[in-house]
Amino acid sequence: xxxxxxxxxxxSVPEGAIVSLNCTYSNSAFQYFMWYRQYSRKGPELLMxxxxxxxxxxxxxxxxxxxxxxxxxxxxxxxxxxxSATYLCASRRGGSNxxxxxxxxTLLTVNP
Amino acid sequence: xxxxxxxxxxxxxKTGKRIMLECSQTKGHDRMYWYRQDPGLGLRLIYYSxxxxxxxxxxxxxxxxxxxxxxxxxxxxLESAIPNQTALYFCATSDYMAGxxxxxxxxxxxxxxxL
Numbered sequence: 001x002x003x004x005x006x007x008x009x010x011x012s013v014p015e016g017a018i019v020s021l022n023c024t025y026s027n028s029a030f031q032y033f034m035w036y037r038q039y040s041r042k043g044p045e046l047l048m049x050x051x052x053x054x055x056x057x058x059x060x061x062x063x064x065x066x067x068x069x070x071x072x073x074x075x076x077x078x079x080x081x082x083x084s085a086t087y088l089c090a091s092r093r094g095g096s097n098x099x100x101x102x103x104x105x106t107l108l109t110v111n112p
Numbered sequence: 113x114x115x116x117x118x119x120x121x122x123x124x125x126k127t128g129k130r131i132m133l134e135c136s137q138t139k140g141h142d143r144m145y146w147y148r149q150d151p152g153l154g155l156r157l158i159y160y161s162x163x164x165x166x167x168x169x170x171x172x173x174x175x176x177x178x179x180x181x182x183x184x185x186x187x188x189x190l191e192s193a194i195p196n197q198t199a200l201y202f203c204a205t206s207d208y209m210a211g212x213x214x215x216x217x218x219x220x221x222x223x224x225x226x227l
Contacts, residue, residue: 008152032213043116043202043218044155051213088155096162096208099145100216104154 003027006089006103015112019076023089023103026070030091030101033065035074038086038105047087048074079110115139116219118203124225131190133222135203143206144186145216146170146178148199155202161186162208193226200224 006023013019021035031052036044048063050056056063064073072089088105092098116137125131135144146158147170157170159178167178175197179187190197200223204216 006154008154034213034215041221043204043220044216045218046213046215049213049215092214094211096210098214099157099160100214102155104152 004103010107021074023072031094034090036088118219141205141207145204
């Protein structure tokens with residue numbers, strides 16, 4: 001079992017829909033939780049991050065972590081065709097010796 | 113100019129050939145990484161380096177080797193390429209600070225095809 005599991009989709013929604021992307025993780029020591037966005041033929045880029053549990057909002061995007069259930073979520077409100085991309089969740093432990101563990105990514109298409 | 117560059121961007125080669133993929137960064141980061149990405153398998157870590165003198169194997173290092181020539185340069189070699197090494201390869205860098213996420217910054221990728 002991978003430490004970070006993510007449903008690869010694909011997920012297709014109409015423009016304006018609310019999108020929910022989810023991951024689960026197994027390592028209780030994970031403290032940092034990130035979402036990367038990858039457009040076609042590009043490298044991933046950091047979209048948002050959260051430290052420990054809680055919510056973080058940035059415009060139309062909300063990242064949520066529930067450490068009790070080991071669940072990571074990204075919500076996109078009023079989705080736009082420009083949001084079409086692969087979204088990868090990632091987690092890491094605190095401290096200098098640990099690297100990121102990525103989920104497999106979910107391919108999202110927002111249809112006009 | 114891009115902060116993380118990869119060369120070549122595309123490469124087609126034949127089974128058994130030696131291939132080198134190069135990564136350079138101008139971000140001044142100590143940490144560098146090599147990943148491969150395959151459909152349905154996501155990003156998989158091949159090797160990583162936390163500083164110039166540090167090299168570590170990732171989850172799929174067999175068939176690959178790396179060289180950290182300088183803080184800014186990290187090369188990935190396939191000593192004898194095989195078809196199942198056909199994939200999209202990404203280099204990434206990060207700059208760890210205590211209490212930070214150690215955000216990774218990715219290059220544009222190299223699409224490698226082994227015939």
